[in-house]
Amino acid sequence: MAPDREPPRALPVLGEPPRALPVLGEPPRALPVLGEPPRALPVLRETSGVCPLDCPDACSWTVTVRDGVAVDLRGRRDHPFTHGTLCVKVNQYLEHTAAPDRLRHPLRRAGPKGSGRFERIGWDQALDEIAERLDGIRGTWGGEAIWPYWGTGSLGHLQGMRGPAGARLWNVLGASEHQMSICSVAGTEGVRLATGTKQGIDPESLAHARLILLWGVNTLTTGHHLWRFVRRAQNDGAHVVAIDPVRSRTARQADEHCAPIPGTDGALALGLLHVVVALGLEDRDYLDRHTLGWSEFRRRVLEFPPARAARITGVPERQIVELGERLARTRPTAIRAGMGMQRHAGGGAALRLLACLVGVTGDWQHLGGGLSYSTGGSFGGDLAALRRDGLRPAPVRSLAMSRLAEGLLELDDPPVKALFVYGANPVASTPNQHGVRRGLAREDLFTVVMDQFPTDTVDYADIVLPATVQTEHMDLHTGYGHLYLGWNEPAVPPAGECLAPTEIFRRLARRMGLTEPSLYDSDEELARQLLSSDDPSLAGITLERLRAEGWVRLDHAPDEALFKDGFPTPSGRLEFVSDAAEAAGLDRVAGYTPAREVADPGLARTHPFVLVSAASHYFLNTIFANRPALAKRAGPPTVAVHPEDAARHGLVDGLEARVSNDRGAFRALVTVTDAVRPGVAATTKGHWSKLTGGPGVNATVPERDTDLGQGPVYHDNRVSIEAADTVREEGLGRT
Incomplete structure (x- = not known):
């Protein structure tokens, strides 16, 4: 791929120094008065870069610099994933870096x-x-x-x-x-127990799928570039299902929305598999050749008929049956799983089950089939050389x-x-x-x-x-939602x-x-050490090439199934049963682990809402919360509740409410909407307390661990919601 080039320049008149062309859209400049010295036009150059933020897309961008000042930022049009666009947040990145509250001195x-x-x-x-x-x-x-x-x-x-x-x-x-x-640690460890790696399928391959389950992910907010490949599959006849307790932006664009109670995704997966097995449509040849422990896992699946799965998840039994039948008969099926669904006491088990689900159906063997949770394991750089733990x-x-x-x-x-x-x-x-x-x-x-x-x-x-x-x-950057290196x-x-x-x-x-x-290696030396690996994914990739081209695809075939030659597990197979899980004190057989507070009936009586705190469309975690334009679009903290819950608890649109439990409380404005399922309250993360005037959502979140990896349990959190003026605030600031 050719390196980025500067814009074409006008040919100089003989004897004159070359002049840079003006930027399109600038006002015309007045001609100099005779006798005045000529005025130099601004010098333009373009620099290739990568968005550094916590998003799977790791967008490749171009910065236009005029006289030493960055004046324009745009997504690279030649990048297969970025495809020329950035997100609503990063479109304001240059303004963000020049903001008056920027820290500039120790x-x-x-x-x-x-x-x-x-x-x-x-x-x-x-x-x-x-x-x-x-x-x-x-x-x-x-x-x-x-x-x-x-x-x-x-x-x-x-x-x-x-x-x-x-x-x-x-x-x-x-x-x-x-x-x-x-x-993402709980999900990463769960997937690793089944497949031996945290590496998932190439997200671009979703364009080849015929059934896509967007499971616990709001793609249009948290990594919108994937949607182009989802839409391509949808236009070719694929059925797209958003599995999310909230009818998100993504769910509104899907063909079907399935809304389980938070933390019950594992039970839903087992219920869907029960339908597949009951129909006798599991891929028996694939199971025989490429999996370990099917007979034990099959018994686990049979413990979750659709009626039981419906009672646990709150999803109508009929929807479980119909989606299970579609899953049984549609190849290839792809699952794109998000980080939010594993932030509870059984998060690792849930992702382990999703990796197993597409093994029962044999989808790992098909291009466009399998599980996409992270592509982080695709990069074979020498991370040990960079860290030097020795x-x-x-x-x-x-x-x-x-x-x-x-x-x-x-x-x-x-x-x-x-x-x-x-x-x-x-x-x-x-x-x-x-x-x-x-x-x-x-x-x-x-x-x-x-x-x-x-x-x-x-x-x-x-x-x-x-x-x-x-x-x-x-x-130097790699994405966790695509297979490209970026410089x-x-x-x-x-x-x-x-x-x-x-x-x-x-x-x-x-x-x-x-x-x-x-300790004194330069940045360039660090980059060379990282790329010095002989891992096949880096074949033909040098620092010189990367700097010249701006981005390079890792050496993974774009037209092959990921695990066509087996899995990097001890057995070389997809493992429904795992000795490593047993050694860690977990169930040897993949299965459902309930969320702790969500599944507690006594706690449900005192704190009737399960609170989920999803990503804001306008903040990136807590980044950009101090940008006035984006903060204005995001609005103040809100909490969304279903109309049935609103009527039961005396909540109305626009009411300032106190969202609380024994750990703490925060204030938010109530939004009454059927976009959330009954029993669930939905807010967004990212607000700064110093800007909202009081505690944030994490004042209510417990300091407990997920089942794997010591991850946090943001969505395993029960709260009460009351009108703020009916309760004693006990020193809590106003939001």
Whole structure:
């Protein structure tokens, strides 16, 4: 593929310097008065990059720069997945990076923790203080008293969490290991138990499917580029089903909407399989050749006739039967599963079942069939070389990011004495919001936050470090919803005194006097080390090629089924039964694990609503919540309830309500709509408390684990909803 080219330039007159063409749409310039010196026209150039945000699409983009300023951002038209478009959020990315509240200089706390009061300092002061405090903590408490806490603010392999940035420094210091548990881990581990890998089918192959189950995913909000391939299949006659407790944007465009009670997806999967088996339409040849434990799993399936599945899920029995019959007779069938459906006590088991479901029907063997949860396992880069875990002086403890409050308030062997936060806003995004705030308010906790904007978490920092944005640094990206590598070339200089995360860690290592040579590798050296793998997926891909072309497809055949030669499991087969699951204390046979609070009848009487907090169409997790234009379009926090529930509980449209349980509460405006099923309340995540004036949805979310991977249980959360003026607020701020 040819590299991006600059726009064509007019031929110069002999003897004159070449002139850059003006940008289309600029007002005409006045001709110079005779005798005045000629005015130089603006110089334009284009730089290829990648969106860094937590979205499966990892869009490839082009930045147009005029006289050193980024003036235009657009999706690359030649990218097969981006296809020339960005999302409603990222269309405003350049305005976001130039916003007046952008952090541009290092800061030191000048008021109580949480007050957001700071004074400006220089980089020398900031790094000296951080180095001195970290050295002192190591000397007194040991390296494990330091918790490097990173999130998905960037998915870059160099500057973000894929590497992750700073890993080598934390390994040398012997810091506690940060466990990235907050997003997709339960589902990833569940899929791995069945298939041996977290790798799913190429999402582009959904264009070949004839039945598509969009299971727990709102594609048009959380990764809209996939919809082009779904629509192509739909136009060719495919039947598209959205399985979601809420009639989302995506569900409104599907052929059918199936609305299970949150956390009951595993029971629904077993009910559908019961129909397939009852019809005798399981793929027996495929089961014999490519699966392990079918007889045991078949007995599990027969325990869930449609009537039982209907009682558990709330889905009408007739719909289960009809969809099961369609599933039995339609090849290929593809499942696109989202992260939201695995955020409960049985989330890992649910994804394990979905991987098994398309094994019973034999769909893994067909192009366009199988399960797409993540393509993360498709990239064979040398992640071990990037992280260098061997630099640790000894094994260290692992701390789950979804249990931050517990880690800050309860650990004592050793206690967490230093927290270094980057690419994350845990005050707004982590369970047990009140506990997180209490932990961050500890005067004996030294907290450094590296960020681009003054988030809720920044307010608790002792030192704030200003980080570059994507248009200002070098990075390499893979998507978790497609099979393309993307290169991000810096387009403009950093704003103010901002530094790239990799450079911040290099400078901090130098201030601490660390001598490990790999701590000082340049960004280009890091990229080369990552791409030095001999994995087949990187065949023919070099850094030079990637920088020249901007994006390259991983070397996976686009016209073949993923596991045509078997599965990377111990048996080489799709495993309905798993020794690894049994060793972890789980059911050896794939099956349904109920969500804890959802399935608790006593709790249902006191807190009648199951609360789901989905992604906002206008925020990306908590990113963009401070953009006035997007915040205006998103509106204030709302909570949607079904008309039957509204009548039962005295709730009306526009009412300011208090959504609460024993853990906490937040305020929201009621929306009465049949887009949610009875018994479910739906809100969106991402609001900053400092902008809404009170606690957010995570004040109500428990700090408990999923069945696999220590993931969070955002959707295993029961609440009550009452008019805000009828209850005592107990110091809670207004939203």
